[in-house]
Amino acid sequence: MGSDALKKNAKKPIMGRILMVCFILATILMIFVVYKMSLGRIYPVTANKQFISINNGETYSGLIDKLAERNKVEFPWVLKAYRKLFIQSQLKAGVYEIHSGMTVKEVFDLMSDADNAQMNKIMVIDGTTSKQLLERLKKDPNVVKTVVNLPESEMMKALDIPYANLEGLLAPDTYFFMKGETDKKIILHLYHRQMDTLEREWQARSHGLPYKNKYEALIMASIVKKETSLDRELTQVSGVFARRLQQGMRLQTDPTVIYGMGDDYNGKITKQNLRTPTAYNTYTITGLPPTPIALPDEKSINAVMHPDDSKNVYFVATGNGGHKFSENLTDHNQAVQEYLSVLRSKKDGVTP
Structure with a gap:
């Protein structure tokens, strides 16, 4: 074999090793770059x-x-x-x-x-009840219990809140408290937030509302919140109930019946339930129930202070989202029939 051939053969393993080293270095570099751009990247924060x-x-x-x-x-x-x-x-x-x-x-x-975890997140969802919130506080290991396990009257006295219970008095929102915060401080913070909102909205209310005081307006706000989940309907529902009160009509709203049933409610309301008197059954009582029935948000409170100016005194679900509002019983009964027709169509698998 000639000397040129020997040289060529000697170069092959050297070139192979060089390529292998280059490949390894490239791989290491790529891994390093990917690491620096993913796990090693500085997490972006807007402040310190x-x-x-x-x-x-x-x-x-x-x-x-x-x-x-x-x-x-x-x-x-x-x-x-x-x-x-x-x-x-x-x-x-x-x-x-x-x-x-x-x-x-x-x-x-x-x-x-x-x-x-530096802080404890507490979510207060609008439309839920104070009872549900208290149960969450009782189970939260990051909350020090000082009042939530007391009988209701003793708890209200310890909180120095001048109402029979907490229903409606706590502002829905997402809150962050330090771990180990007391239930009393948490509840009072939510209470003062709601009272500030209520006072502000009450002072800016429209004229001619059928409420003797801001607490009655808060009761109505809780009812409105339970009747519709659509922001665009809040003032319409508020207007219907305000006019019913002004005209001496009963509110006849199912959420109040459900609240009055308490733990007996199983997901359905029967005709017997509507006929059974409770302090909250607005089918059997005239006017407002004695307390709110849920925790209303600021939008609901605002809607009660500024109801729409239509003549509607009835409304019923459409079956396809939202409600249909009516000025008289004839139109309302027609809307009810349309709603029942939609339900029948859905039950039969027909798209209305």
Whole structure:
């Protein structure tokens, strides 16, 4: 074999090794770049610190997708792989304090331990009842119980709130309290928020409302909230009930009946339920029930202070979302028949 051939053969393994080294270096560089752009990326915060709120049942996968949509993280598949390999626990609900300069990896490691949650998130959903909120506070391990386990009268006395119960008096919203906060401080904060809203709206109310005081308006706001979930209908429903009161008509609203049934309510209202007198059955009593029936939000309170100026005194569900409002009983009965027709069509599998 000639010397040229030997040289060529000697170069082949050298070139192969060089290519292999280049490939390994390129791979390492690519891994490093991907890491720096994903797990090693500095998590963007708008100030020195911010909070990330994690709800019960939220998953790492869902959180990663949400953060990716907001351009908070890159290469979501890398984050999901990291979580699967190195974070065995489930995502813990809570509020986490993220400081400027933390990497995405540090943020995820932080949220893998609920003990790192700086604050306790408390959601007060509009239209739910004070009883439901109190039950959540009783079960919340991050809330110190000082009043929620007392009998109702003793609890109201301890809170120094001049009403029979808390229904309607707590402002719906999402709140963040320090872990270990007392139930009393939480309740009073929600109470003062609602009272501030009620006072402000009462002072700016329209003329001629059929309410003797702002508490009666709050009672009506809770009824309006339970009658419709559509913001556009709030003033219409408010107007119907205001005119009924002004004309001496009974309110005849099912949510009050349900509230008066308490734990006996099983998801259905019978004719007998409508005939059975309770302090809240507006089919048997004239005027307002004695207390609110739920926690109304600011929109509902505002709608009660500014009802529409139509002549409608009736409304019924359409069966397809929303309600149909009527000025007289004849039109209302026709709307009821249309509603029943829609229900029959749906039951038969026919699209109306």
